[in-house]
Amino acid sequence: MRYMTKASLAALALLPLVATAHTVKSPFPGTVTATTNYSSGKFHGAVDISSGRCNYWGAETGVVGSVFWNVTVRTPGVYCNGTGSGTQNEAKHVWESGWTFRQWHFIKTADSYDRTCDRCQVGNEGGTGNASGPHAHLQQDKAGTNDTSWYSGYTTKGEAVDRTETVGVLD
Amino acid sequence: MTRMSSFRMSAWGWLAFALVPLIPLPSVAEGAAAAPVLQGETCSVPGLMDQIRRGLASKSPAYQRYLRALLREAAVTLPGAELQAAFERETDPVMAEHLAAALVARSEREADREAMQVVAKRALEDRDPAVRSATVRAMRRTGALEKTGDLYERLMRDASPEVRMEAATNLVEDNKFVYAGQHGPATDTAVAAAAASSDPKATAKILGTLNTEKLGAEAAGTLQGLLRSDSAEVRRSAALALGGVPAEQMGTAREALVSLYRGERDTGVRKALVQGIAQLGFASAVPELQRLKGIDPGMAPEIDAWIRALETGLQEWELILREKQRLQQAP
Numbered sequence A: 001m002r003y004m005t006k007a008s009l010a011a012l013a014l015l016p017l018v019a020t021a022h023t024v025k026s027p028f029p030g031t032v033t034a035t036t037n038y039s040s041g042k043f044h045g046a047v048d049i050s051s052g053r054c055n056y057w058g059a060e061t062g063v064v065g066s067v068f069w070n071v072t073v074r075t076p077g078v079y080c081n082g083t084g085s086g087t088q089n090e091a092k093h094v095w096e097s098g099w100t101f102r103q104w105h106f107i108k109t110a111d112s113y114d115r116t117c118d119r120c121q122v123g124n125e126g127g128t129g130n131a132s133g134p135h136a137h138l139q140q141d142k143a144g145t146n147d148t149s150w151y152s153g154y155t156t157k158g159e160a161v162d163r164t165e166t167v168g169v170l171d
Numbered sequence B: 001m002t003r004m005s006s007f008r009m010s011a012w013g014w015l016a017f018a019l020v021p022l023i024p025l026p027s028v029a030e031g032a033a034a035a036p037v038l039q040g041e042t043c044s045v046p047g048l049m050d051q052i053r054r055g056l057a058s059k060s061p062a063y064q065r066y067l068r069a070l071l072r073e074a075a076v077t078l079p080g081a082e083l084q085a086a087f088e089r090e091t092d093p094v095m096a097e098h099l100a101a102a103l104v105a106r107s108e109r110e111a112d113r114e115a116m117q118v119v120a121k122r123a124l125e126d127r128d129p130a131v132r133s134a135t136v137r138a139m140r141r142t143g144a145l146e147k148t149g150d151l152y153e154r155l156m157r158d159a160s161p162e163v164r165m166e167a168a169t170n171l172v173e174d175n176k177f178v179y180a181g182q183h184g185p186a187t188d189t190a191v192a193a194a195a196a197s198s199d200p201k202a203t204a205k206i207l208g209t210l211n212t213e214k215l216g217a218e219a220a221g222t223l224q225g226l227l228r229s230d231s232a233e234v235r236r237s238a239a240l241a242l243g244g245v246p247a248e249q250m251g252t253a254r255e256a257l258v259s260l261y262r263g264e265r266d267t268g269v270r271k272a273l274v275q276g277i278a279q280l281g282f283a284s285a286v287p288e289l290q291r292l293k294g295i296d297p298g299m300a301p302e303i304d305a306w307i308r309a310l311e312t313g314l315q316e317w318e319l320i321l322r323e324k325q326r327l328q329q330a331p
């Protein structure tokens, strides 16, 4: 049996404690490029993750556990550097509390359709919508207000992440 | 944070490892204390099954949840065919439930989308009602209803009341926790199953708390049909469900509730009808409620409480509901 790190054990031990909470993992391997504020100081209120590779295979819904994903394709085609505000492709889940979790900017693929799944592919890493390069934008919001607490303390700008890395917890 | 190298471990080894109470895991301390020390070989499927079985001897719910979570994570790396064979051979309901949950997880993770069908088939066809119940539970809080056609309608006609109630619980919890009432087809599936049922308790269980804000027109018609059920608990639950329908169905729903009220004898059903009417109209329901007061004087205090709650002008149904309860507790 191979060695298991202390941190991974701690992560596993947390699972039963948060039976109704949902952990969020990175949609693909990359680096966290922005969180609450951009480097300019402008409010962002979300987590951006980029591998730097456009049309990179497999932008996965990062939420652990089975939830329904409403996938909206606003911009078909391969776009890496932005198509204008409001035109991003989106996968979203609305919680019973009325909070909505969104994942933006991916490139449409055959996997871009509505369904329930536990971490499934909904497109490829891309730059549809308001984007200056390929990345995923993970946001939780309600009535126009972004929640910044779900990722605070879990991830920071510059962190290297992969699909097993926890970037936040939704409850 | 450190990356989880554990995902690269052999899944079987990982599972077996999870059963070893070597590390203090606060949330599973009780279960871990009761869990047996790992013995014997764990590399073969039979060896591992033996380990899980011993681990399952722990009665701690926290430990059971922990084991379930581990199974779900490990599921994607398991050999699918071997897992399926082990599930199909397994006759112990508890063990079958865990193996089914692993297959369901493979389907939900899209490692093997068809794995859900194996579980659904057994939920319908196993001879042992305890195994059917267990496999139904394994599909709870997943997207099973999207992948299994008329499975839930068929489960509602199962000979075993336990299976029917487990299936009803799935529909309730899936609509609440997976869809949050926001996916019309899932709501419609629940209504279709409720209508297919010949078990009033199961029907009432499904409809009693169903969020119907995305209900389709056909399912709304089905609900109205259930208002004519011989069972008071079915009529009651259908009335409550009709209270939450989307705007385009509110008119016909209100007419159906009002017309039933006039002929209804059961007090519990009448209360549900009034609640449905109140929810459909908010403050605009007040004149209708005033008219209904004359039909049964015994219902006047109940209707008055609704009228007072609606006249507060509150705009959220949950708040109106709470206000009405408050008014009745402290008259």
Ligand SMILES: [Zn+2]
Residues within 6 Å of the ligand: A034, A044, A046, A047, A048, A136, A137, A138
């Ligand atoms: Zn962003």
